[in-house]
Each structure stands twice: as C-alpha cells, then as structure tokens.
Amino acid sequence: MTPDAYRPSPLAQADCEATEDRWTLVFTRDLRHPPEKVWGALTEPGQLAAWAPYTADRDLSEAGGATLTMIDDEKPQDMAAEVVRAEPPTLLEYTVGTDLLRWELTATGAGTRLTLRHTVENHDWIPKVAAGWHLCLDVAEKLLEGHPIPPIRGAAAVDFGWSELNDQYARKFGIPNTGLPEHLKGEAGAS
Known part of the structure; x- marks a missing residue:
C-alpha cells in the first residue's frame, strides 16, 4: 500500500483525563461489526499482527x-504484559510496561462502540498515542x-498521516505537540 492509497478517517471521539500522576486517553470508535468479531x-495473535503496533505470544482472551x-x-x-x-x-484490560490499556466493547444497533482507555505516565504522549491508535484502528476496521490493508506502524506511519493526526489531537487536547517519539526520529528519515 502506498500513502496515496490511504487517507486517515476523520478524528475520533477522544478525550484526555488526568488521574493522580498519570494521564488517560479515552478514544471511542463506532465499528460496523458485532462485539464478538471485534x-x-x-x-487473537494472528489478527493483532495484522493491525496493532505489536504481536502477542498468545491469545489475550x-x-x-x-x-x-x-x-x-x-x-x-x-515487552512483558499482564492481562488483568x-x-x-x-x-479486555492489560498492562504493557507502565501503560494500562482497557478496551470496552458495547453492542450497538449498528455494531460495536469500542472505547479504549490508554493510561500513560507522561501527558505529552497522549496525542502521539491517539494518532497511533487512530491509524491502527483504521487498519483494524479494514x-x-x-x-485488509498492511499494518501502519512505527516510523512508516509518518508517511500515512501520523504527524497531521498528532498535531490535530494535540490541539484538541490542549497539549503541546512534541512531534515524533525520539526512538523513531532516525527511522522516519530513512523511510
């Protein structure tokens, strides 16, 4: 897939909540599929590998x-994870490093309302996380x-609208846009 063949969907319903010394992205997306399929x-590891920023060594059910x-x-x-x-x-709720991800699926007349609550330690990461999940969930929906389209992750995501989404979510949340994560800056120039 080329960047010309993909356009990100409109901004998702998203919010940022502060909880003590941590920050939670609340990202909601309506999908046209039943909760069991979502x-x-x-x-399932095979499906996760097709859209997520990670693979799993086992079913997370x-x-x-x-x-x-x-x-x-x-x-x-x-990375060590724990399905809690x-x-x-x-x-579905699990930890990855210091992050906590909580996926809530609610049946709707048209499919499923997916609400992701992704808790991080640094609020600067909230727009980055929102932009990344935005692209990943576009791929999951396909x-x-x-x-299916190929996964969009890592430095290659910059070629598919990640920077623009990061900027839009940063403005939406009132959080300064600190750009691409440090560990990806060298890779983005190579893509």
Whole structure:
C-alpha cells in the first residue's frame, strides 16, 4: 500500500483525563461489526499482527502473563504484559510496561462502540498515542470488513498521516505537540 492509497478517517471521539500522576486517553470508535468479531481482532495473535503496533505470544482472551512484541521500529522489542481482566466479548484490560490499556466493547444497533482507555505516565504522549491508535484502528476496521490493508506502524506511519493526526489531537487536547517519539526520529528519515 502506498500513502496515496490511504487517507486517515476523520478524528475520533477522544478525550484526555488526568488521574493522580498519570494521564488517560479515552478514544471511542463506532465499528460496523458485532462485539464478538471485534473481540477476536483485539485478542487473537494472528489478527493483532495484522493491525496493532505489536504481536502477542498468545491469545489475550484469558488473564495472565503474555509477551507483546512492539513493532514500532526496525528493532522489535519484547515487552512483558499482564492481562488483568478478560470478559469476552465486552472488556479486555492489560498492562504493557507502565501503560494500562482497557478496551470496552458495547453492542450497538449498528455494531460495536469500542472505547479504549490508554493510561500513560507522561501527558505529552497522549496525542502521539491517539494518532497511533487512530491509524491502527483504521487498519483494524479494514481487516474486519474483509478488505485488509498492511499494518501502519512505527516510523512508516509518518508517511500515512501520523504527524497531521498528532498535531490535530494535540490541539484538541490542549497539549503541546512534541512531534515524533525520539526512538523513531532516525527511522522516519530513512523511510
């Protein structure tokens, strides 16, 4: 896929909440698929590899330890994860490093309302995380529709509108745009 063949969807319903010394992105997206189908995309390793910024060493439908391999640059990085809650097909919550991700799936007449609550330590990351999940969920939606496109992740995401999305979400949240994460800056110039 080329950058000319893909355009990001409009900004998602998103908010930023402060909780003690941490920040939570609340990212909501309406999908045209039932919760069971969306659940599979969130938990099955083969489907995750097709859209997420990481792969999983096991199905995430059950509580317990897991290894998520981040694929956001040329050096994949294994990260310890812990599925703390798995209530198919409505709630998935796990830690990755110091981050906490909570996926809530609510059936709607037209499909599923997906709400991601991604908690990070530094509020500067909220627009970056929103831009990244925005692109990933665009890819997930294509996968669910049966028209998959290649994953958009890491430094290559810059070629597919990540910088513009990061800027738009930064303005929306009133958070300064600090640009591309340091670990990807060298890779972006090479893409």
